[in-house]
Amino acid sequence: MNAFPGRQPIRGDSLIIWIDDAMLSVKGAITCQGIVEAGQGYAVLTLPDADPEQRRALERCRTYGFELYLDGRQIYSSPALTLSGTSRTGDGSLVVKGSP
Template structure:
């Protein structure tokens, strides 16, 4: 399992565990590495079907996730610090940004 880089990884399910919540999301999932101001981050792009989930995640300080495609584990993240969360209104996606 290679770690996310500038080439996006695509999956159809993600299991996410945060400090106070855990859940699975099914749909088009994208994970990509990004570089901002010389620092590396991971962006986890989720379909945003649940506004309550977004509000819950805005309170979190850390998370970890497992990305799957057709039932096969593609990537298991290390524990990450939540660096940001935003909603991309155009494609109705929720974008979590984290770093080790």
């Protein structure tokens, strides 16, 4: 289950994410997708932006990994990732981009 995510979005309803030395839990509409830019693969997470402290922790982290769940069942587990950047969507969702 640690394969890199494909180009088709994987949708879940909860996420456990390890950042540096902490663990966060996120609930809501979550999407994970693999993209390739300039020959480099990235995992892109789109998260609801409900908790400002979680958002700041994600924006400051250097490394992270996550497990994505749907209806209580794990559907994806990432490898260790290095943060490449964060951004926002028009609706305020947080986008986190990282590479293995």
